[in-house]
Amino acid sequence: MNQQFAGASALVTGGGSGIGRASALALAAEGALVTVAGRTAETLKETVRLIEASGGSARYVVADITDEAQVEKAVDAAVADIGRLDIALNNAGYDGEYQLTRNYSTDMLDRMIALNVRGVFLSMKHELRHMTAQGAGAIVNMSSGAGLIGVPGFSGYAATKAAEIGMTKSTAVEVAPHGIRVNAVCPGLVDTPMIAALDADQRTSLDAAHPLGRIARAEEIADAVVWLSSDKASFVTGIALPVDGGYTVP
Template structure:
């Protein structure tokens, strides 16, 4: 049976772990040639190994999302495989730490802005140049439920995640005439390595904050990425899709 992304090229930033790794695996399982980026070569190699062990095709590029030249090179590498770029997941991000606004570190705010906002913007810049040239493509930006609601102690983070949603909507309108779709997903808390380090009591408290009574698995977010990237979502663009177990419901 032909897989839905056979013959298509995908780029996943922040593909070394967590949601990025799960999404890269899911895209590759559907036949895409996946290029992953990140700052840590070992985790990128591990992701590529998992994809290849499952029968998929992938390669990696070490890239820092604060470096425009490295971002451009990563996109060029993704395009070089099949001469096109069909799918891009801009997942690389920086969460920061709990800090009240009046005590917030300017350095931490600058880093979140550089990676979450500027990095996503620059990735879209080069992804969209290729997609406009070929007249097709789908971009998914990894925002957060924190971009939809207030989160005490994370005002800087929520600002950058809300910015990603705003960039998604504006870009979606710009490139719709070219047959390109741009969407965002907004996860609640996800069972990533960072969450795994928390105590049982902390995990229980976080689970209770979600009306469905648990946090998400990375694969559940990856499923949404695959769907938004597919022809099954061909009439969907400019949305910010909550995947948060009801956390952001008013």
């Protein structure tokens, strides 16, 4: 079977669950040696087990992306075997909970900024040290449809996801001369255990908010990550790609 990432190295932050795990599995299925990073060893180990059970290659590293030294450790681990970093998915983040702006928790906002803004910035900073030296690479930042439109009750989250898009676009222009592409994916709602726990009426309402009539599967977001990381997207950089069933269209 032809694997488009055979011999490539990939790093996935927030790789222990959800979109991060689905993306790590998808990248590994295409032949990449995947390093998954996050704060919880048990979930990272399970991602590695699933990849290896499918015939892929993976490792994990425990790292908090708000700590620059730990980010550097995770990036260096991804580079260790083959001396390069070809693909990076900066997926780790925090979405918080519904709160009106007038009541918004400052602590929750600070945590969002630390993970969604500082964490993505630090990840790109250290990924680009290697990618610039090698003159190639693809970075995908996991933003959100909330970074593209107004979402009442999630003003802090929307602000940080819009910041991710701004970092993506600015960095894409900066590193294009070095053969590096930087893009963002902006999912709508994705089917997660939290969503699965909702009652039937709540789930129906969420599905109906998407013109395609349902929310996404994590694997569908992973497909976008794979495409943006691949040579099939070789002339694509600096975009914020909605993968949201039309949620941000109206």
